[in-house]
Amino acid sequence: MKCKKCGAKASVNMRQHKLALCKEHYLEWVPEQAERFIKKYDMFTHGDRILVAVSGGKDSLSLWDILVRLGYQVDGLYLGLGIDGGFGYSAESHRLAEQFATQHGLTLHVVDVEKEYGQPVPVLSEMSHRGQGKPCAVCGLAKRHEMNRVARDLGYDVLATGHNLDDEAAVLFGNTLHWSGDYLVRQGPVLPETPGLARKVKPLCRFYEREMTAYALLRGIEYIYEECPFAEGSTSIYYKEVLNRLENDRPGSKLTFYLRFLEARAEGLFAEQGGRAQELHACPNCGQPTTAPGLCSFCRMIEKVRGELRAS
Ligand code: Q46
Ligand code: ZN
Ligand code: ZN
Numbered sequence: 001m002k003c004k005k006c007g008a009k010a011s012v013n014m015r016q017h018k019l020a021l022c023k024e025h026y027l028e029w030v031p032e033q034a035e036r037f038i039k040k041y042d043m044f045t046h047g048d049r050i051l052v053a054v055s056g057g058k059d060s061l062s063l064w065d066i067l068v069r070l071g072y073q074v075d076g077l078y079l080g081l082g083i084d085g086g087f088g089y090s091a092e093s094h095r096l097a098e099q100f101a102t103q104h105g106l107t108l109h110v111v112d113v114e115k116e117y118g119q120p121v122p123v124l125s126e127m128s129h130r131g132q133g134k135p136c137a138v139c140g141l142a143k144r145h146e147m148n149r150v151a152r153d154l155g156y157d158v159l160a161t162g163h164n165l166d167d168e169a170a171v172l173f174g175n176t177l178h179w180s181g182d183y184l185v186r187q188g189p190v191l192p193e194t195p196g197l198a199r200k201v202k203p204l205c206r207f208y209e210r211e212m213t214a215y216a217l218l219r220g221i222e223y224i225y226e227e228c229p230f231a232e233g234s235t236s237i238y239y240k241e242v243l244n245r246l247e248n249d250r251p252g253s254k255l256t257f258y259l260r261f262l263e264a265r266a267e268g269l270f271a272e273q274g275g276r277a278q279e280l281h282a283c284p285n286c287g288q289p290t291t292a293p294g295l296c297s298f299c300r301m302i303e304k305v306r307g308e309l310r311a312s
Contacts, residue, residue: 012214015251023218030215031066034203038070041189043201048157050074053147054100054108056093058216058223059162061100063204065221067160068104074160076101077150079143080112082120083135085229090120093224100221109154111146117302118309127305134230138301145298148288151198163202166209169254170239172261185270188262196282196289206255 001010003022010020021029037043044050050067054060054076067074078097083090094110101108114120119127121142122135131137151159168187175183193199204212216223231237246253264270280289283296290296295303 011218012211014208014211016208016247016255017252026214027218030062030207030211031069033207034066035070037189037206038201038203041201043160043190043203044072044158044199046072048073049155050158050160051077051109051147051151051154051156052160053077053079053143053162054097055079055162056096056224057162058221059164059204059209059212061097061162061221061223062212062215062219063160063162064100064106065104065219066215067203068106075107075109075156077109077111077147079146080110080114081139081142082112082114083122083228083230085226087226087229089224089226089228092226096222096224109150111150113142113146116146117142117305119305124301124305127308128301130301134234136230136234139230141298141301145286145288145296148196148198149286152196156198158199158201160201160203162204162212164204164207164209164212165254165258166240166243167236168202168205169243169258170236172258173239173243174235176261181270181272184261185265188265194289195280196287205258208254 001013001020002008003010003025004019005025006022008022008024011023012026013020050072052060052064052067052074054064056078064074064076076097078094080094081090097108098110100106113124117124121139124142125131125135125138128138130141147159147161150156172184172187174180175187189202189205191197191200207215215221243254243257278291280291281293282288283290283294283299285295285299288296288298294300
């Protein structure tokens with residue numbers, strides 16, 4: 001396989017785009033594409049202050065790298081979840097996020113859930129009795145809450161996450177299987193700012209996961225290879241496997257599935273669901289929006305854990 005641009009030996013062959021590129025041209029192509037998506041979906045401009053959520057994985061570190069190379073004002077946020085899994089998952093991912101920031105002279109904000117709320121995510125999950133034996137429900141709640149809190153408290157214009165096409169297609173697949181109209185209407189590359197919630201964007205949503213792996217490897221970014229120990233056996237991983245089988249037989253299916261969805265959504269296919277938007281209230285404790293009056297789910301969860309600790 002030869003590079004389409006220079007004829008040298010190709011390092012990356014993307015059957016889904018009928019495109020093969022050498023290392024040098026691949027490392028140019030990825031940021032160019034990212035810039036194209038940022039503009040196409042009107043994500044942010046060079047005047048905006050961007051906060052990128054970094055987990056220490058290939059997607060978020062590559063995203064940070066790409067945005068810096070494109071000249072955006074972008075700082076990182078690392079959330080310490082306190083997950084060990086027998087190999088120090090959180091400690092190692094924190095180390096790699098810090099290492100990347102130091103190597104590139106970038107600002108990384110660090111929030112440690114245990115320091116902030118008294119317990120790490122797995123303990124919060126156990127004590128609050130949420131989620132069926134897995135901390136993912138509490139983890140997701142904590143991540144959303146904390147990313148939003150930091151973005152707003154520190155005055156960032158936009159919060160960027162490293163979700164790639166495989167992530168987005170898996171979520172879309174799940175939402176479609178269940179015809180979850182409310183979720184479908186809100187799934188997209190941009191979630192606009194609403195009272196109490198920062199603007200959220202996903203600049204990598206059109207890149208295949210393996211394109212991001214190739215980018216991180218060719219760019220020499222050191223990232224954590226291991227998945228979170230709690231990810232094993234999750235529904236989203238199962239959906240990803242199903243979609244990979246489809247993609248293998250029909251290259252490009254994943255991208256078509258996602259892009260056709262975005263087009264249908266832009267044409268208002270799910271607008272009815274969006275029209276039924278629930279009335280939101282501000283949480284009296286943290287100010288973030290909640291559907292029912294009173295504390296938001298995150299603050300309720302923290303209250304419950306504190307109550308249990310007082311009682312014990
Ligand atoms: S939700 Fe669950 Fe993830 Fe949190 S506990 Fe791990 S697998 S990190 S994307
Ligand atoms: Zn080339
Ligand atoms: Zn709250």
